[in-house]
Amino acid sequence: xxxxxxxxxxxxxxxxxxxxxxxxxxxxxxxxxxxxxxxxxxxxxxxxxxxxxxxxxxxxxxxxxxxxxxxxxxxxxxxxxxxxxxxxxxxxxxxxxxxxxxxxxxxxxxxxxxxxxxxxxxxxxxxxxxxxxxxxxxxxxxxxxxxxxxxxxxxxxxxxxxxxxxxxxxxxxxxxxxxxxxxxxxxxxxxxxxxxxxxxxxxxxxxxxxxxxxxxxxxxxxxxxxxxxxxxxxxxxxxxxxxxxxxxxxxxxxxxxxxxxxxxxxxxxxxxxxxxxxxxxxxxxxxxxx
Amino acid sequence: xxxxxxxxxxxxxxxxxxxxxxxxxxxxxxxxxxxxxxxxxxxxxxxxxxxxxxxxxxxxxxxxxxxxxxxxxxxxxxxxxxxxxxxxxxxxxxxxxxxxxxxxxxxxxxxxxxxxxxxxxxxxxxxxxxxxxxxxxxxxxxxxxxxxxxxxxxxxxxxxxxxxxxxxxxxxxxxxxxxxxxxxxxxxxxxxxxxxxxxxxxxxxxxxxxxxxxxxxxxxxxxxxxxxxxxxxxxxxxxxxxxxxxxxxxxxxxxxxxxxxxxxxxxxxxxxxxxxxxxxxxxx
Ligand SMILES: Cc1cc2nc3c(=O)[nH]c(=O)nc-3n(C[C@H](O)[C@H](O)[C@H](O)COP(=O)(O)OP(=O)(O)OC[C@H]3O[C@@H](n4cnc5c(N)ncnc54)[C@H](O)[C@@H]3O)c2cc1C
Ligand SMILES: Cc1cc2nc3c(=O)[nH]c(=O)nc-3n(C[C@H](O)[C@H](O)[C@H](O)COP(=O)(O)OP(=O)(O)OC[C@H]3O[C@@H](n4cnc5c(N)ncnc54)[C@H](O)[C@@H]3O)c2cc1C
Ligand code: FES
Numbered sequence: 001x002x003x004x005x006x007x008x009x010x011x012x013x014x015x016x017x018x019x020x021x022x023x024x025x026x027x028x029x030x031x032x033x034x035x036x037x038x039x040x041x042x043x044x045x046x047x048x049x050x051x052x053x054x055x056x057x058x059x060x061x062x063x064x065x066x067x068x069x070x071x072x073x074x075x076x077x078x079x080x081x082x083x084x085x086x087x088x089x090x091x092x093x094x095x096x097x098x099x100x101x102x103x104x105x106x107x108x109x110x111x112x113x114x115x116x117x118x119x120x121x122x123x124x125x126x127x128x129x130x131x132x133x134x135x136x137x138x139x140x141x142x143x144x145x146x147x148x149x150x151x152x153x154x155x156x157x158x159x160x161x162x163x164x165x166x167x168x169x170x171x172x173x174x175x176x177x178x179x180x181x182x183x184x185x186x187x188x189x190x191x192x193x194x195x196x197x198x199x200x201x202x203x204x205x206x207x208x209x210x211x212x213x214x215x216x217x218x219x220x221x222x223x224x225x226x227x228x229x230x231x232x233x234x235x236x237x238x239x240x241x242x243x244x245x246x247x248x249x250x251x252x253x254x255x256x257x258x259x260x261x262x263x264x265x266x267x268x269x270x271x272x273x274x275x276x277x278x279x280x281x282x283x284x285x286x287x288x289x290x
Numbered sequence: 291x292x293x294x295x296x297x298x299x300x301x302x303x304x305x306x307x308x309x310x311x312x313x314x315x316x317x318x319x320x321x322x323x324x325x326x327x328x329x330x331x332x333x334x335x336x337x338x339x340x341x342x343x344x345x346x347x348x349x350x351x352x353x354x355x356x357x358x359x360x361x362x363x364x365x366x367x368x369x370x371x372x373x374x375x376x377x378x379x380x381x382x383x384x385x386x387x388x389x390x391x392x393x394x395x396x397x398x399x400x401x402x403x404x405x406x407x408x409x410x411x412x413x414x415x416x417x418x419x420x421x422x423x424x425x426x427x428x429x430x431x432x433x434x435x436x437x438x439x440x441x442x443x444x445x446x447x448x449x450x451x452x453x454x455x456x457x458x459x460x461x462x463x464x465x466x467x468x469x470x471x472x473x474x475x476x477x478x479x480x481x482x483x484x485x486x487x488x489x490x491x492x493x494x495x496x497x498x499x500x501x502x503x504x505x506x507x508x509x510x511x512x513x514x515x516x517x518x519x520x521x522x523x524x525x526x527x528x529x530x531x532x533x534x535x536x537x538x539x540x541x542x543x544x545x546x547x548x549x550x551x552x553x554x555x556x557x558x559x560x561x562x563x564x565x566x567x568x569x570x571x572x573x574x
Contacts, residue, residue, distance in 0.1 A: 030374070030376075031374050031375060031376040033376060033379065033509055036317070036379055036509075037313050037314065037317060037376070037377065037378070038313065038317075058511070059511065059529070059532075060512065060513045062513065062527060064527075069518055069527070069543075069546050069550060071549065071550060074513075074514070075512060075513040077512045078506060078512035078513055078514045081506055081511070081512050082506065082512075082514075176552070178549065179549035179550070226509070226510050
């Protein structure tokens with residue numbers, strides 16, 4: 001409900017799916033954060049016989065460049081959440097989000113395309129996608145890229161941000177404009193030798209620095225799994241990226257604890273998450289019927 | 291839906307509610323917070339757990355009316371319900387091993403500090419509380435602090451109650467007189483916490499500051515609550531909702547946090563006025 005924008009997956013469809021589940025007899029408990037409100041072990045104590053973890057992709061990554069804490073820099077998660085969950089696409093949003101101005105989205109995945117197109121819909125006058133490799137390597141689906149181009153989003157390829165610049169009035173520390181984004185410095189890249197996965201590695205072109213004028217920067221460079229469930233569930237093993245390790249049935253290293261979706265694979269797709277859910281449901285059913 | 295079982299107005303802008311939320315009541319520790327939504331279209335706001343009653347399954351929150359959402363919440367009466375109430379979130383304040391502590395609270399930050407003072411008192415630690423308010427009308431929780439503090443200093447900016455001056459005055463006095471605290475725990479406006487750190491620095495007393503940046507999900511998903519720490523000369527980004535809200539006061543980049551805190555001020559004034567207008571209409 002809160003990542004994928006309305007224009008891509010209407011909330012109505014999600015709501016209908018949820019309704020179907022409820023009709024099947026599924027009880028949905030909201031406002032429970034596993035690892036905080038309750039732990040996996042407590043669920044077993046409460047009488048549940050199996051648990052499936054589908055906690056999604058997790059914490060947004062930042063680049064670690066200067067200026068990322070300026071006002072007007074968002075993770076794609078925050079930007080899309082603000083615009084979605086808080087319905088800033090409707091007329092009476094109570095959760096604010098910036099509108100208008102020029103926006104740079106850093107990254108080249110589907111989420112970056114969504115963020116860019118959402119920014120446009122929120123009234124941005126200009127939206128750039130800044131990606132460090134070329135169009136060929138762009139990980140977003142072709143279709144998404146085409147939509148974005150059609151809508152007038154400008155692709156700044158083979159570019160990598162090195163610093164985000166902010167307003168700073170040296171004469172007035174109380175100037176309300178202080179600390180807001182004014183631009184972003186990037187370097188041009190060229191493609192060098194292929195890396196171990198065969199993707200050509202981007203290399204910085206010396207002395208190629210330039211600045212683009214923007215008021216908003218949206219970082220869309222992936223996520224790392226939220227450690228909350230792992231850190232509160234003893235014996236739950238994760239791989240070196242923090243993804244939960246499962247077997248072909250979706251069973252984790254813990255007895256009767258299953259997992260699937262982005263929490264296992266890292267950011268992937270709705271279809272694969274649904275598939276993983278079904279596989280695990282079948283395995284759980286078999287295990288419990290024994 | 292979560293039922294409001296009790297409501298108490300502490301001062302003209304600060305309200306205390308007891309809310310039925312047994313799962314939260316069962317787990318919450320001092321320093322943790324919850325996120326609530328007043329109604330389905332509402333903004334999610336974080337508020338500190340100000341106390342729990344495990345038997346009744348209720349959670350106490352104390353909040354100051356500062357904007358649209360807190361205003362809306364202030365209109366709710368006992369017996370009414372709020373939409374969402376999730377928690378406890380964040381890391382509990384580390385209190386283990388503390389024997390002598392100074393709590394420095396400012397304004398509604400005193401509500402956040404209250405359960406920490408109570409927990410320390412219950413542990414048998416020596417508690418000094420310095421609580422500061424702009425003026426007498428804004429004073430809250432004096433009796434509660436009295437009950438759990440070995441030393442209590444009440445300060446007002448204008449001298450209309452207690453002692454005249456801000457909280458750093460008695461703090462400095464005590465430190466200069468040779469008081470040795472294991473820890474100073476400070477909660478309040480950023481500018482106040484910044485000066486508490488500056489006051490403690492020459493004496494080398496450790497300071498824990500509770501950071502309340504703008505939060506959205508409160509579970510580490512968005513990064514909106516990020517702040518910068520200077521750890522051994524290196525800048526480190528932390529998420530207040532999962533890594534905090536407590537941080538080592540000496541490491542926090544307060545200036546950046548203050549700047550980020552003003553990100554939406556224009557917008558909020560607007561939302562606040564809107565909600566006032568709505569209220570006016572309802573009243574008519
Ligand atoms: C902007 C964006 C656009 C996308 N576009 C597409 C697209 O067009 N097509 C496509 O196929 N995929 C798309 N994806 C990817 C897709 O959304 C994910 O792959 C899919 O949702 C993964 O499903 P999941 O069930 O694993 O996790 P999620 O859908 O992320 O669900 C995880 C749920 O678990 C909850 N949760 C997390 N931690 C806890 C906890 N500790 N306790 C309780 N609950 C918890 C979360 O609140 C959330 O509701 C997009 C993703 C984003 C962010
Ligand atoms: C971990 C944490 C614990 C908190 N505990 C308490 C508490 O116990 N009692 C209390 O009175 N207040 C507490 N706050 C602050 C409280 O969340 C804000 O006052 C509230 O969100 C304001 O909402 P509003 O719509 O009424 O005001 P707005 O008009 O939205 O904002 C008014 C002021 O509140 C700040 N603010 C707005 N939204 C948020 C947000 N989501 N998170 C933090 N600050 C925000 C703004 O910077 C602004 O200065 C806490 C904040 C955090 C992060
Ligand atoms: S509030 Fe979203 S990451 Fe902390």
